[in-house]
Amino acid sequence: MLEALVKDLLKLIITNAPTLIPEVKxxxxxxxxxxxxxxxxxxxxIDHIEKDHFGQVDSDIxxxxxxxxxxxx
Amino acid sequence: MxxxxxxxxxxxxxxGAANLDDVIVRDARTVNNTAALSIEAAQSxxxxxxxxxxxxxxxxxxxxxxxxxxxVRTAVEKVRSQWAPVKELFRRAREAQARxxxxxxxxxxxxxxxxxxxxxxxxxxxIAKTLSEARSRLGG
Numbered sequence: 001m002l003e004a005l006v007k008d009l010l011k012l013i014i015t016n017a018p019t020l021i022p023e024v025k026x027x028x029x030x031x032x033x034x035x036x037x038x039x040x041x042x043x044x045x046i047d048h049i050e051k052d053h054f055g056q057v058d059s060d061i062x063x064x065x066x067x068x069x070x071x072x073x
Numbered sequence: 074m075x076x077x078x079x080x081x082x083x084x085x086x087x088x089g090a091a092n093l094d095d096v097i098v099r100d101a102r103t104v105n106n107t108a109a110l111s112i113e114a115a116q117s118x119x120x121x122x123x124x125x126x127x128x129x130x131x132x133x134x135x136x137x138x139x140x141x142x143x144x145v146r147t148a149v150e151k152v153r154s155q156w157a158p159v160k161e162l163f164r165r166a167r168e169a170q171a172r173x174x175x176x177x178x179x180x181x182x183x184x185x186x187x188x189x190x191x192x193x194x195x196x197x198x199x200i201a202k203t204l205s206e207a208r209s210r211l212g213g
Contacts, residue, residue: 017113022171036197053120054160058153065145068135073143 097183105173122207167192
């Protein structure tokens with residue numbers, strides 16, 4: 001539940017303040033090391049931060065192509 | 074970067090030498106706050122252009138005789154590869170802005186602050202240039 005909340009907050013940051021991403025990444029990395037969290041948990045969070053708006057555009061366009069009335073190949 | 078440093082130095086001569094560092098840091102704070110907003114605004118514009126360019130390609134390619142999802146996807150991938158350096162520019166600009174913020178918070182020497190401001194503004198100039206090129210591609 002807490003992880004979901006953190007992810008939602010990170011998404012808000014990415015959406016509204018991409019210039020904060022490097023700072024947030026630094027904080028997440030520090031937290032991960034200080035909390036001795038499993039490597040994959042904070043790596044996952046960092047990946048989440050890195051995924052920017054351009055990635056969202058790609059997903060939207062991919063969905064649009066998939067919905068085209070054309071043969072696959 | 075050198076031009077900015079020179080401009081800062083010239084503008085500071087009238088302020089007296091005693092508080093040069095204070096003035097540099099004060100001005101750099103303003104530059105940093107403005108840059109954060111302008112990088113975000115530029116990225117929003119870039120995303121709009123990125124989307125518009127891909128949509129235009131999807132429309133054009135899907136209307137061609139013999140078009141398939143694969144041919145459309147290939148054309149879209151070409152657009153994405155053209156944008157890869159732009160995405161990288163934004164990443165570098167955000168990092169440069171974050172570095173400047175860290176330096177300002179840490180009370181770094183004026184010379185370090187000026188170098189960081191120069192790096193960030195050079196990236197912003199490069200971003201503006203690439204966005205202008207993208208607008209031209211879209212005929213805007």
